[in-house]
Amino acid sequence: MKASMYFNYTSRSLLRGGLRTLLAVFCVAVGVMAIVALQLVGSMLQNSLTSSTRDTNGGDIAVTAQSVPFKASDLSYFEQLKSEGAITNYTAVMSANGSLSPVASPGTSGPLSPVASSSQSFSVNAVDPNNYPVVSPPTFVTPSYGSVSNLLTRNQVIITQQLSTTFHHKVGDIVTVYIKTQAGSGQTLHVTIAGVVADSGVFAQSGNLMLISAHDEQAAAPSTPASYSTVYVTTANQAQTDAVVKAINQHFPLASTQTVAGALQAQQSSIDLISKFLEIAGLLALLIGGVGIVNTMQVLLSRRKTEIAMLKTTGYRRVDLYVLFGLEAGLLGMVGGIIGAAAATGVSSIVRILMQNLGLTVPFQLNPWTIAGGVAIGLVTALIFGLIPIVQAANIRPLNVIRDLSESRGASSIALTIALLVVLSVLFCALAIVILKNDVVLGIAAVYGAFAFLLVLSVFFGLVVFVVSKLPVPEHFDLRYLALILVGMAASVLLYLVLPVFGILLFAASLVGIVIVLVPRTWKVSTKMALRNIGRQRTRTTTTMLALFITASLADRR
Amino acid sequence: MHTTVPPETGQAQSTERTVVMDVLNITKNLPLGRERIEILKGISFQIRSGEFVSIVGPSGSGKSTLLGIIAGLDNPTTGQVLIDGVDITRMSEGKLAAVRNSEIGMVFQAFNLIPTLTAQENVEVPLYVGKHKGSPSARAQELLALVGLTHRLDHRPNQLSGGEQQRVAIARALATDPAFVIADEPTGNLDARNGENVLELIAQLRTQTGKTFIIATHDPVVASHADRTIRIVDGKITEIEHSNGSFT
Ligand SMILES: Nc1ncnc2c1ncn2[C@@H]1O[C@H](COP(=O)(O)OP(=O)(O)OP(=O)(O)O)[C@@H](O)[C@H]1O
Ligand SMILES: [Mg+2]
Numbered sequence: 001m002k003a004s005m006y007f008n009y010t011s012r013s014l015l016r017g018g019l020r021t022l023l024a025v026f027c028v029a030v031g032v033m034a035i036v037a038l039q040l041v042g043s044m045l046q047n048s049l050t051s052s053t054r055d056t057n058g059g060d061i062a063v064t065a066q067s068v069p070f071k072a073s074d075l076s077y078f079e080q081l082k083s084e085g086a087i088t089n090y091t092a093v094m095s096a097n098g099s100l101s102p103v104a105s106p107g108t109s110g111p112l113s114p115v116a117s118s119s120q121s122f123s124v125n126a127v128d129p130n131n132y133p134v135v136s137p138p139t140f141v142t143p144s145y146g147s148v149s150n151l152l153t154r155n156q157v158i159i160t161q162q163l164s165t166t167f168h169h170k171v172g173d174i175v176t177v178y179i180k181t182q183a184g185s186g187q188t189l190h191v192t193i194a195g196v197v198a199d200s201g202v203f204a205q206s207g208n209l210m211l212i213s214a215h216d217e218q219a220a221a222p223s224t225p226a227s228y229s230t231v232y233v234t235t236a237n238q239a240q241t242d243a244v245v246k247a248i249n250q251h252f253p254l255a256s257t258q259t260v261a262g263a264l265q266a267q268q269s270s271i272d273l274i275s276k277f278l279e280i281a282g283l284l285a286l287l288i289g290g291v292g293i294v295n296t297m298q299v300l301l302s303r304r305k306t307e308i309a310m311l312k313t314t315g316y317r318r319v320d321l322y323v324l325f326g327l328e329a330g331l332l333g334m335v336g337g338i339i340g341a342a343a344a345t346g347v348s349s350i351v352r353i354l355m356q357n358l359g360l361t362v363p364f365q366l367n368p369w370t371i372a373g374g375v376a377i378g379l380v381t382a383l384i385f386g387l388i389p390i391v392q393a394a395n396i397r398p399l400n401v402i403r404d405l406s407e408s409r410g411a412s413s414i415a416l417t418i419a420l421l422v423v424l425s426v427l428f429c430a431l432a433i434v435i436l437k438n439d440v441v442l443g444i445a446a447v448y449g450a451f452a453f454l455l456v457l458s459v460f461f462g463l464v465v466f467v468v469s470k471l472p473v474p475e476h477f478d479l480r481y482l483a484l485i486l487v488g489m490a491a492s493v494l495l496y497l498v499l500p501v502f503g504i505l506l507f508a509a510s511l512v513g514i515v516i517v518l519v520p521r522t523w524k525v526s527t528k529m530a531l532r533n534i535g536r537q538r539t540r541t542t543t544t545m546l547a548l549f550i551t552a553s554l555a556d557r558r
Numbered sequence: 559m560h561t562t563v564p565p566e567t568g569q570a571q572s573t574e575r576t577v578v579m580d581v582l583n584i585t586k587n588l589p590l591g592r593e594r595i596e597i598l599k600g601i602s603f604q605i606r607s608g609e610f611v612s613i614v615g616p617s618g619s620g621k622s623t624l625l626g627i628i629a630g631l632d633n634p635t636t637g638q639v640l641i642d643g644v645d646i647t648r649m650s651e652g653k654l655a656a657v658r659n660s661e662i663g664m665v666f667q668a669f670n671l672i673p674t675l676t677a678q679e680n681v682e683v684p685l686y687v688g689k690h691k692g693s694p695s696a697r698a699q700e701l702l703a704l705v706g707l708t709h710r711l712d713h714r715p716n717q718l719s720g721g722e723q724q725r726v727a728i729a730r731a732l733a734t735d736p737a738f739v740i741a742d743e744p745t746g747n748l749d750a751r752n753g754e755n756v757l758e759l760i761a762q763l764r765t766q767t768g769k770t771f772i773i774a775t776h777d778p779v780v781a782s783h784a785d786r787t788i789r790i791v792d793g794k795i796t797e798i799e800h801s802n803g804s805f806t
Pocket of ligand 1: 403622
């Protein structure tokens, strides 16, 4: 009964708010969207990296020879591990540097001309076509159903997409490659490009890479003994990995091992940094949305001054009004949260498509908790930022029903606003810490940093509003007024040297000061009215300017 | 509780009826620039149960200010307002809200209905705070029937004429069955005919409910309906006229 009445009153008041209500909903939605979208993007990044790290690592363990490459005889150790069942599989890769001869003319079989810059060199991996890679097979761009074992036959090579783009070579091209191994021996090969693989999975971090068959490489230089730079090993489980890593390290003290967990750890800190950054960006958007809520709710509620005074006249206490207006803010926040979360889902699926186009496999999860969390964030934000306008509105004196009293500016109301700001900042800080997954220090730093910035801005705007509201509108020129205009112009010139835009604005304002004396009386009266109105609603005007300024500067940045 | 004596028979015995409101030497000062202006300069009077008192005086004499103080919307600078012997000028917010809710119904020149609520919901508004028996909607319908608006229950204020809006406002003022109905220029925004209708309604309600009516007005017709007329000039009472012709 009472609840339905409260709900009716609340929802209709919001509908009646029209554009202003829409603006408030928009503020919440943008903040929520930023947070949720950035969180989704962050977790997608995390997921894609975790699932692909094994592929990128090339195996559960990558054993890399540091100074002395592995010889064919060294591989027997891995063969033994495999036969013992200590590992499931392994493959050895020979690495070399390659460069292309600009023209594959039959006469020149030597190395490239010295003009060739380093950007034209790339990596060449000689692999065993029947046993590479030991992780998920690569994705072929062309031919779409290609496989390593089918394509890496007699003098055919596979290149990464990046290499294909860099050197403008496509499947079917015949190229002359000069290959130089670490050991120092060089050889020239005439090869056909048989396949192009996507820069993902095992090739995610390969860059410009050409795969050739180890057999072909050996055939080109039969005198040089085979030397492998890396052996990729797969195991059945983590326990096996741990045990084998120890054994390998003992057997090859000069080689280094990289496990998936190790590789992840190295990337994890940078992922953490990125997702923290994204979350803070989202929080700032939410904070700015919050300023919008403060402003729009102030306007919405102050339009209903008489109505609120009437409620008090019929016996409503402050607490009753907190409930009524809290409901209003909550409804705003919920609608904004739902819209924001929905928009965020859209945005993150766009990001997903973009990431996939970049070759990253992104497992997309639409977590219902993320959406629920977004709605909750919207609700909580609206309530936190609604606090100031709600308390101010509930303080409206019932006497307003008889005559329109201007907003009180006593010491107590200033103290109240400051106290409310403190409460607001603490609550928002708590919200920020929750969003930042309990990173207290970062939460406090981000929120209070932003608050300090907003405070400085609003003090500035408050001063401007104060000065503007006190501007005289004289009937004719007198000495004091002329002096004021001259001071204004002089100040505008000085300001121009530091902040050109503001200098021009102040100069324009001074000019308006001259013009205003000459305009008809009715104009003067309306100007005076406008100025006095600004003076009556200083806080409101200040928050409006703040909100406008932030929106404008954000739009500017884009 | 204040309805023991029918008002028709009350005039002659008005001195015997209980004093329900005692206004004691009210003053009101407000700062204006550097000075303080005195709006009310010591106002005292008593109101007895079931009386219809009008407050008249030139514009700016302080009528609305006085009504605001006796209705508990504003505090006097000095002085007291006793309702049933209890001073309402120094009450806590909660208690004063309870007094406003259960003891006082108010009607204004500008109606002050809540624009987003229907006529019926507007009348229900005071019933959702404080303790009230029965269903608010039944009570609202009953009161709207009393003011002759049964056919307008679901209309919003902007779908009602001025006279109809004022009747809704009167029904709202009666919703919690208060002892006092305090009205500030209730006919001020109405044309002569509608004003007369509202006035008749007030007179009729007074007979039916026996409530105490205090009405500030410029309208001599309103004043002529009153048992007593308190005249204020420049913040002071200049005369109290009884409808039987005697002056104080
Ligand atoms: N907040 C205020 N600030 C300055 N002056 C005020 C304030 N409130 C009331 N006054 C002054 O007090 C005087 C009495 O006002 P009030 O509204 O009580 O008069 P009134 O008798 O109701 O007039 P009317 O019949 O025109 O409604 C007026 O001169 C008014 O200017
Ligand atoms: Mg008045």
